[in-house]
Amino acid sequence: MQNQLKIYNTLTGEKEVFQSILENQVGMYVCGPTVYSDVHLGNCRTFISFDMIYRYLLHLGYKVRYVRNITDAGHLENDADEGEDKISKKARLESLEPMEIVQKYTTGFHEIMAKFNALPPSIEPTATGHIIEQIEIVQEIINKGLAYESNGSVYFDVETYNQENDYGTLSKRKIEDLISGTRDLDGQSEKRSPLDFALWKKASPSHIMRWPSPWSLGFPGWHLECTAMSHKYLGAQFDIHGGGMDLKFPHHECEIAQAKSFTGTNPVNYWMHTNMLTLNGKKMSKSTGNNLLPDELFSGDTTLLEKGFHPMVARFFMMQAHYRSELDFSFEALTASEKGFHKLMQGVKDLELLSTKEASTEDVDGLISSFYAAMNDDFNTPVLIAQLFEAVTIINKVKDGKSSLSKDDLNNLKSTMNALVFDVLGLNYIDVSDDSKLSSAMEIILELRKNARENKNWEISDLIRDKLNEAGIAVKDGKDGTSWSVNS
RNA sequence: GGUCCUGUGGCCGAGUGGCUAGGCAGUGGUCUGCAAAACCAUCUACAGCGGUUCGAAUCCGCUCGGGACCUCCA
Numbered sequence: 001m002q003n004q005l006k007i008y009n010t011l012t013g014e015k016e017v018f019q020s021i022l023e024n025q026v027g028m029y030v031c032g033p034t035v036y037s038d039v040h041l042g043n044c045r046t047f048i049s050f051d052m053i054y055r056y057l058l059h060l061g062y063k064v065r066y067v068r069n070i071t072d073a074g075h076l077e078n079d080a081d082e083g084e085d086k087i088s089k090k091a092r093l094e095s096l097e098p099m100e101i102v103q104k105y106t107t108g109f110h111e112i113m114a115k116f117n118a119l120p121p122s123i124e125p126t127a128t129g130h131i132i133e134q135i136e137i138v139q140e141i142i143n144k145g146l147a148y149e150s151n152g153s154v155y156f157d158v159e160t161y162n163q164e165n166d167y168g169t170l171s172k173r174k175i176e177d178l179i180s181g182t183r184d185l186d187g188q189s190e191k192r193s194p195l196d197f198a199l200w201k202k203a204s205p206s207h208i209m210r211w212p213s214p215w216s217l218g219f220p221g222w223h224l225e226c227t228a229m230s231h232k233y234l235g236a237q238f239d240i241h242g243g244g245m246d247l248k249f250p251h252h253e254c255e256i257a258q259a260k261s262f263t264g265t266n267p268v269n270y271w272m273h274t275n276m277l278t279l280n281g282k283k284m285s286k287s288t289g290n291n292l293l294p295d296e297l298f299s300g301d302t303t304l305l306e307k308g309f310h311p312m313v314a315r316f317f318m319m320q321a322h323y324r325s326e327l328d329f330s331f332e333a334l335t336a337s338e339k340g341f342h343k344l345m346q347g348v349k350d351l352e353l354l355s356t357k358e359a360s361t362e363d364v365d366g367l368i369s370s371f372y373a374a375m376n377d378d379f380n381t382p383v384l385i386a387q388l389f390e391a392v393t394i395i396n397k398v399k400d401g402k403s404s405l406s407k408d409d410l411n412n413l414k415s416t417m418n419a420l421v422f423d424v425l426g427l428n429y430i431d432v433s434d435d436s437k438l439s440s441a442m443e444i445i446l447e448l449r450k451n452a453r454e455n456k457n458w459e460i461s462d463l464i465r466d467k468l469n470e471a472g473i474a475v476k477d478g479k480d481g482t483s484w485s486v487n488s
Numbered sequence: 489g490g491u492c493c494u495g496u497g498g499c500c501g502a503g504u505g506g507c508u509a510g511g512c513a514g515u516g517g518u519c520u521g522c523a524a525a526a527c528c529a530u531c532u533a534c535a536g537c538g539g540u541u542c543g544a545a546u547c548c549g550c551u552c553g554g555g556a557c558c559u560c561c562a
Contacts, residue, residue, distance in 0.1 A: 030562095031562075032562090033562075034560085034561075034562095039562085040562090042561090042562060043561090043562045044562085045562070046562035047562075049562090050562095086560070086561095168491095171491080171492080171557075171558090172491065172492065173490090173491060173492090173557090173558080174490095174491085177490055177491065177558090178490090178491090178558075180489095180490075222560075242562095243562065244561080244562030245493090245556065245557080245562080246556070246557070246561060246562065247561080247562070248492095248556090248557070249491090249557055249558070250557090250558085250559090251560095251561095273562095274562070275493090275556085275562095276555085276556070276562075277562085278555080281554070281555075282555080283555080283556070283561090283562095284561095284562085285561060286560090286561060287560070287561065288561095317500090320500075320501065320502090320510085320511070321500085321501060321502090322501085322502075324493095325494090325501080325502090326493090326494080326554095326555070326556085327500090327501085328500080330499085330500080332499055332500075332512080332513090333499070333500045333501090333512085334500095335512075336499070336500060336511060336512035336513080337500080337511075337512080338512095339511075339512060339513095340510085340511045340512070341511095343511080343526090344511095346526085374502095380502075380503095382501060382502050382503095382509090382510075382511095383502055383503080383509070383510080385502095385510070385511080386501095386502070386509050386510035386511080387509090387510085388510090389509095389510055389511070390509095390510085393527095393528090396526090396527060396528085397527090397528090399527085400527070400528085402528090453521085456521070458521065458522070461521095461522095462522075462523080465523080465524090466523095469524090474524075474525080475524085476523095476524060476525050476526085477520070477521095477522095477523085477524080477525090478519095478520095478525080478526080483525090485525095
């Protein structure tokens, strides 16, 4: 079953059977956030998608080294000579040290990812912690004649590289088209070609973040850190490199060119790209302001939402779409997912209480294979979830005595569903009744209401229910007594 | 302008040649003092036009619409 996993590889444009370089081990690198402002939900979607991928690889029994960087060195705002890096710009705006900005938003990022129940990566290296490695790579590429110094900065020579390699294979671009597409750019006198990209940049006097190098007091180019850190922790060749679609070009294309120039081999076997989370049909973006922050989603403190949603609901919402599809964010869609999420979790909970019979009337083995068939087909979580809902229907039928399961089947279903729902999809129960004092108080109130109902004093019993509902506590009369829950 | 992706029922969202996706909403039912919830059942699709094929949502062409990238962005 393990060897059936197929992954869509951006490099070939096809789903390929996944074969790791080392048996039962996987090296995976994912481009992490630039920590100069709060991560928005779109950023989170990518990291949640790769969290699911990481979790599924672990579930299949792979030993995974998952490396996700923190970009804290700051990128150029543009490629012109007077560019200012984003982190120092933000530092000026907030009157903080650059590293203070980095610390603040890194902490914030970790807190948000924890709320989404994302596992931390195995290694989370920072760009500023790998300046030496980056300088070494620049030097080596210069030695090989594929980069040149110009006025204290170093640029990668794309056209020379292209003579013996294919620049643009990942993003399916031809170098001629790229050149013709950059016709009207000026102010790039330092570069031999507009396609060339910076490996090292000389710092302007106003630039705060700077390090000594053989070429100038400066800072590394935008694409270099990922090459340095993936090479250091995963080797010259590793299994999976991931990131958002928007990084495909130029970021990942440049990474391939750099790494291949540096080591002589193609760095990555499987390139994976997650699609955008859109808002109002457009990609979420920090620069355009078309975005939503996780905390706004959780609290509902935004004009976009009538109420807040629990992180687990948001995670489930994302899992209901395939990672390579665009997903549009809306209140209606979230609301639908919230109901579905509770239905699924109730089913998983009910599974624990089912009784068994001699024989099954349901094809549990077939159902379980359908779970894995979905996941092995390029991590198709929406189909997995559809199949999990089939399982919920069966669970309900067994509960009603309309179907039966053997002991073996029940145990199989239980362990598989728990593994997929909790370990792979990374969902969790939303625990709202952990306040023991509230629970005690509710016990008393419901006891009083029960007395009223037994005396057919509907006026009192309905008053209690309605007032509690107004206070955000839903009371539901069931066959086996009354239950209550705090509205999320 | 160039490269690539995409258009599914009221909404979200799977599905790449023939067989019920699924969730939400709607409708009918079960349960209930009522309500809510829950459960069961069920209706509404494949942007348009043309082509290939015994057969297409699925392949090809054209038209129209949406998006991503080409500048930092998950």
